[in-house]
Amino acid sequence: MDKYKNKLIKFYKSHRRLPSYSEMMSLFNYHSKNSVFRLVQKLIADGFIIKDSSGHLIPRHLFGQVKVLGQVEAGFPSPSEEELSDTMSIDEYLIANKEATFMLKVSGDSMKDAGIMPGDIVLVQRNITPHDGDIVIAEVDNNWTIKYFRQKGNQVSLEPANNKFKTIRPSDSLNIAAVVTGVVRKY
Numbered sequence: 001m002d003k004y005k006n007k008l009i010k011f012y013k014s015h016r017r018l019p020s021y022s023e024m025m026s027l028f029n030y031h032s033k034n035s036v037f038r039l040v041q042k043l044i045a046d047g048f049i050i051k052d053s054s055g056h057l058i059p060r061h062l063f064g065q066v067k068v069l070g071q072v073e074a075g076f077p078s079p080s081e082e083e084l085s086d087t088m089s090i091d092e093y094l095i096a097n098k099e100a101t102f103m104l105k106v107s108g109d110s111m112k113d114a115g116i117m118p119g120d121i122v123l124v125q126r127n128i129t130p131h132d133g134d135i136v137i138a139e140v141d142n143n144w145t146i147k148y149f150r151q152k153g154n155q156v157s158l159e160p161a162n163n164k165f166k167t168i169r170p171s172d173s174l175n176i177a178a179v180v181t182g183v184v185r186k187y
Helices: 002-015 021-027 033-045 090-094
Strands: 049-051 057-059 066-068 086-088 101-105 121-125 135-140 143-152 155-159 174-184
Touching: 002 021, 002 033, 021 033, 033 049, 090 174, 101 174, 121 135, 135 155, 143 174
Parallel strands: none
Antiparallel strands: 049 057, 066 086, 101 121, 121 174, 135 143, 135 174, 143 155
């Protein structure tokens, strides 16, 4: 089973998606989609992949789990021992609802004081009602942005996390598309 998983991981890294059944036929040298179907059922039963609500295959534990070795002090240095406290899957840690979650690459620095820098990837979830102070992806007056959601009574505004930018108050339309649930930065 590991050889199939390794080929799927390689395909995913290259294409940023899982292969279709036809592509799996070629990838695994199968001669029928029925063989692919049986393999997919085994991979689903193993928890390696799942099907979303529309039937598309999506990774579940594609990259496995990572060891959690305790914690590190971000203030003054303190003695610490390395000990295995748990393991976790990165996707399980970052994503609560896979079907409603997607990623966006950030451009611009209007959210730098919130720790969101140009080039970062934000994880966002649809179908969440924003609360005052949440960071949201919004379409305001036909333009898209990422900002703090601010609400006082019936008044809504979008506030940057950089004093070089002004607070946005919609003049025509406002659509909150998603709430930011995480930020990924690669060094």
